[in-house]
Amino acid sequence: MFLGTSAGVPTRDRSLSSMALIWKGEVILFDAGEGTQHNMLKAGISPMKVTKVFITHLHGDHILGLPGLIMTMDLLGREEPLMVYGPKGLNAFLSCLLPTIYEDSVDFRVESAEIAERGLVVEEKDYRVFAARSLHSVEAWAFKFEEKDRPGKFNEAAAKRLGVPPGPLRTALTRGTPVTVRGRTIEPRDVVGPPRPGFKMVYTGDTAFSEEIVELSRGVDLLVHEATFESSKADSARKVMHSVSRDAAKVASMAGVKQLILTHVSARYQDVNTILKEAKEEFNGVKVAKDLMELEIE
Amino acid sequence: MFLGTSAGVPTRDRSLSSMALIWKGEVILFDAGEGTQHNMLKAGISPMKVTKVFITHLHGDHILGLPGLIMTMDLLGREEPLMVYGPKGLNAFLSCLLPTIYEDSVDFRVESAEIAERGLVVEEKDYRVFAARSLHSVEAWAFKFEEKDRPGKFNEAAAKRLGVPPGPLRTALTRGTPVTVRGRTIEPRDVVGPPRPGFKMVYTGDTAFSEEIVELSRGVDLLVHEATFESSKADSARKVMHSVSRDAAKVASMAGVKQLILTHVSARYQDVNTILKEAKEEFNGVKVAKDLMELEIE
Numbered sequence: 001m002f003l004g005t006s007a008g009v010p011t012r013d014r015s016l017s018s019m020a021l022i023w024k025g026e027v028i029l030f031d032a033g034e035g036t037q038h039n040m041l042k043a044g045i046s047p048m049k050v051t052k053v054f055i056t057h058l059h060g061d062h063i064l065g066l067p068g069l070i071m072t073m074d075l076l077g078r079e080e081p082l083m084v085y086g087p088k089g090l091n092a093f094l095s096c097l098l099p100t101i102y103e104d105s106v107d108f109r110v111e112s113a114e115i116a117e118r119g120l121v122v123e124e125k126d127y128r129v130f131a132a133r134s135l136h137s138v139e140a141w142a143f144k145f146e147e148k149d150r151p152g153k154f155n156e157a158a159a160k161r162l163g164v165p166p167g168p169l170r171t172a173l174t175r176g177t178p179v180t181v182r183g184r185t186i187e188p189r190d191v192v193g194p195p196r197p198g199f200k201m202v203y204t205g206d207t208a209f210s211e212e213i214v215e216l217s218r219g220v221d222l223l224v225h226e227a228t229f230e231s232s233k234a235d236s237a238r239k240v241m242h243s244v245s246r247d248a249a250k251v252a253s254m255a256g257v258k259q260l261i262l263t264h265v266s267a268r269y270q271d272v273n274t275i276l277k278e279a280k281e282e283f284n285g286v287k288v289a290k291d292l293m294e295l296e297i298e
Numbered sequence: 299m300f301l302g303t304s305a306g307v308p309t310r311d312r313s314l315s316s317m318a319l320i321w322k323g324e325v326i327l328f329d330a331g332e333g334t335q336h337n338m339l340k341a342g343i344s345p346m347k348v349t350k351v352f353i354t355h356l357h358g359d360h361i362l363g364l365p366g367l368i369m370t371m372d373l374l375g376r377e378e379p380l381m382v383y384g385p386k387g388l389n390a391f392l393s394c395l396l397p398t399i400y401e402d403s404v405d406f407r408v409e410s411a412e413i414a415e416r417g418l419v420v421e422e423k424d425y426r427v428f429a430a431r432s433l434h435s436v437e438a439w440a441f442k443f444e445e446k447d448r449p450g451k452f453n454e455a456a457a458k459r460l461g462v463p464p465g466p467l468r469t470a471l472t473r474g475t476p477v478t479v480r481g482r483t484i485e486p487r488d489v490v491g492p493p494r495p496g497f498k499m500v501y502t503g504d505t506a507f508s509e510e511i512v513e514l515s516r517g518v519d520l521l522v523h524e525a526t527f528e529s530s531k532a533d534s535a536r537k538v539m540h541s542v543s544r545d546a547a548k549v550a551s552m553a554g555v556k557q558l559i560l561t562h563v564s565a566r567y568q569d570v571n572t573i574l575k576e577a578k579e580e581f582n583g584v585k586v587a588k589d590l591m592e593l594e595i596e
């Protein structure tokens with residue numbers, strides 16, 4: 001769910017950078033620009049379900065919605081801790097800001113972690129989040145959300161044929177342990193299909209074209225890449241370390257992703273047709289995000 | 299123009315506290331909760347025209363829209379200085395926050411002044427702004443905007459009758475200086491009507507019922523008073539140092555104001571009929587503010 005898709009300043013239609021990944025009842029935010037909580041309300045996403053916030057960089061349009069969101073969580077009586085991950089300076093942002101607005105003693109734990117190096121940031125039971133460097137004017141990180149591969153399908157018919165009874169033997173096989181039935185060794189692959197690949201997504205935040213993001217995005221299902229400008233602005237985009245739509249499409253194409261969504265569109269473009277058209281020339285499976293646009297994860 | 303009329307947390311219809319006074323092309327903001335710049339966009343108010351921001355207190359729902367507004371002004375190329383007035387802690391808020399979002403070197407001056415005592419805060423050519431203490435859980439100020447009395451109407455017919463020719467003599471009279479025409483002294487009051495009272499408005503921010511606000515509001519044209527709760531919640535309102543609708547109406551009635559607008563309505567009330575009805579029982583000229591509601595100043 002895209003909560004804000006503008007760049008730098010809001011427009012009437014586009015609020016500031018934020019995206020929510022709704023993952024089995026847990027809400028994971030990527031960036032939290034001013035107005036994030038307003039668009040969460042419109043989208044019907046409860047602040048209480050947000051477990052983690054990943055901040056790509058500390059420019060105001062990516063972070064200034066975080067304090068208000070924390071304040072709202074506090075007013076709503078939240079007790080569960082909130083984890084915030086981001087670049088160097090994140091701890092200072094929170095520790096200097098919250099006391100000045102009398103939120104230094106919120107009734108739940110706000111834990112922030114500054115990312116020190118590329119690689120694994122979070123590991124949960126069924127997913128991991130990785131960070132890689134973006135190419136921006138200040139320290140900035142792109143994030144990859146990676147669902148762990150799910151076990152293969154259990155082949156009921158094969159198990160029956162091989163005489164494996166329901167119960168602990170089948171459980172062992174699904175967990176990858178060979179078992180012996182009537183003196184014969186049965187391998188997991190005899191009754192369990194190949195592991196099914198999990199959902200994988202990259203969210204770039206602000207960045208110029210970056211090989212490192214191509215690497216991070218290799219084969220993902222969804223690449224959410226910034227495309228601040230039309231391609232005619234390539235020179236000025238490079239100067240301010242942003243992407244034009246063709247940069248984003250090139251990353252998608254080189255990385256072989258399944259789907260590309262462009263976001264962080266400059267407020268100057270009320271009409272995004274050119275941005276979309278230029279990207280399509282490089283990569284067909286592309287859309288331009290709108291506020292409150294929703295994608296289903298298969 | 300009301301830019302945000304909710305209390306604490308936003309709702310689908312009400313954003314966080316902010317009001318814009320559009321004064322001869324100058325825009326003066328009272329409070330700047332998160333989303334202020336979003337509603338300015340909807341209202342067609344340019345951030346470049348804001349000259350002064352008065353912050354009643356540093357609770358997040360009254361201040362968290364300020365950094366984003368400053369950032370937007372900077373991105374739009376503002377050069378004119380911005381003055382921000384508010385309670386103790388305001389300077390720390392800005393000086394700790396702006397550097398962490400890389401806005402420590404904005405291309406215009408942001409000057410902030412912490413109010414030390416009640417009384418005159420700003421004097422301009424045609425208006426003054428005064429502060430008085432609100433009764434809230436943290437240091438909080440109510441503000442009075444007071445247009446200076448305008449000179450009385452010049453009585454063309456009387457001047458002609460008394461033989462005062464157009465030119466410097468008439469100018470002197472309108473400035474309050476007696477003149478002599480054909481040996482006869484003419485007093486200003488002979489040709490100039492009584493001064494016309496300027497527009498006067500009080501904006502309370504968050505407060506419980508307060509005698510000091512009654513004093514501040516004596517005879518004003520417009521009182522914008524918070525009314526967080528219905529009157530049945532008087533006890534809990536007092537505990538958190540907010541007003542119920544009857545408190546606000548009582549202030550309006552005691553101070554003899556012309557018009558009362560209630561704002562800062564708790565998110566629990568989707569229907570404000572009770573709040574309005576209870577206030578009307580004490581003071582007839584009352585409305586409940588809505589986001590983007592506009593009042594004409596006569």
